[in-house]
Structure formats: C-alpha cells, structure tokens
Amino acid sequence: MVDRYLMHHGIKGQKWGVRRYQNEDGTYTELGKKIRKAQQLHSEDRISNEESEKIDHIKVSAKNLKIYNLDSVLCDKGQKWFNDQTKTEWDTKWLKSKEGIVAIDEGRKRVAGYILINTKSEKYKNLITPLEVMPEYRRNGLGTKLLNEVNDKYDSTSLGVWMDNKAAVNLYRKMGYEKVKDNFYSDGSGWYYMKKDNKK
Numbered sequence: 001m002v003d004r005y006l007m008h009h010g011i012k013g014q015k016w017g018v019r020r021y022q023n024e025d026g027t028y029t030e031l032g033k034k035i036r037k038a039q040q041l042h043s044e045d046r047i048s049n050e051e052s053e054k055i056d057h058i059k060v061s062a063k064n065l066k067i068y069n070l071d072s073v074l075c076d077k078g079q080k081w082f083n084d085q086t087k088t089e090w091d092t093k094w095l096k097s098k099e100g101i102v103a104i105d106e107g108r109k110r111v112a113g114y115i116l117i118n119t120k121s122e123k124y125k126n127l128i129t130p131l132e133v134m135p136e137y138r139r140n141g142l143g144t145k146l147l148n149e150v151n152d153k154y155d156s157t158s159l160g161v162w163m164d165n166k167a168a169v170n171l172y173r174k175m176g177y178e179k180v181k182d183n184f185y186s187d188g189s190g191w192y193y194m195k196k197d198n199k200k
Contacts, residue, residue: 064106064107065106067103067146068101070100070102095116098119100117101146103142115130117154126155143171159193159194160183160192160193161191161194162189163190164189172196180192
C-alpha cells in the first residue's frame with residue numbers, strides 16, 4: 001500500500017521542540033544518525049516482505065475513527081496523553097503555536113495519526129510539520145484521509161519530505177502536491193519542498 005510509511009520530519013532550521021537532531025551545517029548528530037537509520041529501515045524501498053509482516057496492522061472501521069482538532073485534544077486529554085500516544089516529548093510552547101488534526105481510534109482510545117500545521121510561517125505557508133500515521137494503523141488509507149481533511153480547510157498546504165521516502169512522495173504527488181524546490185544537506189541527503197493549491 002502507498003501509505004505504508006507516512007512520516008516526514010520537516011526542514012532545516014525548523015524548530016521541533018526536542019526533535020532537532022542536526023548540527024548547524026545540516027549534518028546529523030550521533031543521535032540524529034541513529035534516528036535517521038531507524039527511519040530508513042521502514043521506508044517503502046528498504047523494508048522486506050518478512051519485516052512488513054511483523055507489524056501488527058490494525059483494521060479500524062470508519063465509525064470508530066474520529067477526527068478532532070488538536071486544540072480540543074490537548075484541552076480534553078492533556079499534552080502528556082498526546083505525548084505518550086505519539087511517543088514524542090513535544091515542546092509545550094511550540095505545540096500550542098500549531099494548528100492540527102488528530103485521528104483517534106475511539107474503540108481502543110488511541111491516536112491513530114495526526115497532522116500539525118504551522119500557519120504562521122511567512123516563507124512556508126501552512127507547512128505540515130509533521131504528518132504521521134502510527135505504524136499499526138497504516139494500510140487503512142488514513143494518511144490520505146488526514147490530508148484531505150486539512151486540504152478542505154486551508155487554501156493551500158505545503159510540506160517537506162525526504163527524497164528517499166518514495167511511498168510518501170508518491171502519495172503527495174497523487175494528491176496534487178507539486179515539487180517547488182530540491183534541498184540538500186552537506187552529507188548528501190535531501191528533501192523536497194512541495195505545495196498544493198486548494199483554491200477552487
């Protein structure tokens with residue numbers, strides 16, 4: 001399925017609370033190298049059929065999957081719950097400055113996926129930072145559903161995606177995102193800046 005790997009990790013210079021794993025020149029720190037290697041092991045063109053079968057994918061019905069605004073989730077359930085569910089220690093100030101949507105599996109009371117959006121950036125308008133579908137909820141078309149939700153809400157959206165994340169790149173192109181710029185780090189890795197105009 002095209003949405004087997006649907007995480008992207010932003011762009012150089014972008015503040016992710018405690019999520020930045022790069023030096024000033026764009027190279028990875030030792031921790032960053034380990035995290036990048038772990039990400040690559042899950043990409044569409046590297047994962048073997050045997051490894052893919054080890055992921056216990058959850059089939060969730062549409063009636064049990066509800067979409068909420070980020071603000072309401074943080075208000076009702078608290079940031080600690082969101083941190084635990086997404087396995088990320090989000091910086092409180094950074095997180096509260098973002099808009100977003102969260103898909104919750106109501107039957108299991110778990111986050112299935114989410115999108116955070118920076119609406120305040122002048123350079124990158126309505127930048128998705130990030131889109132993530134939790135591993136066990138992939139193959140449900142949830143990445144497409146989340147993107148459709150935000151593209152119905154904003155007149156345009158943009159994102160950064162690793163060049164070697166072919167599954168995500170193909171998904172974004174299929175949904176109408178166009179490549180605006182190629183960007184490269186000093187270590188040779190690169191990402192695309194892509195944008196979609198949603199004006200009718």
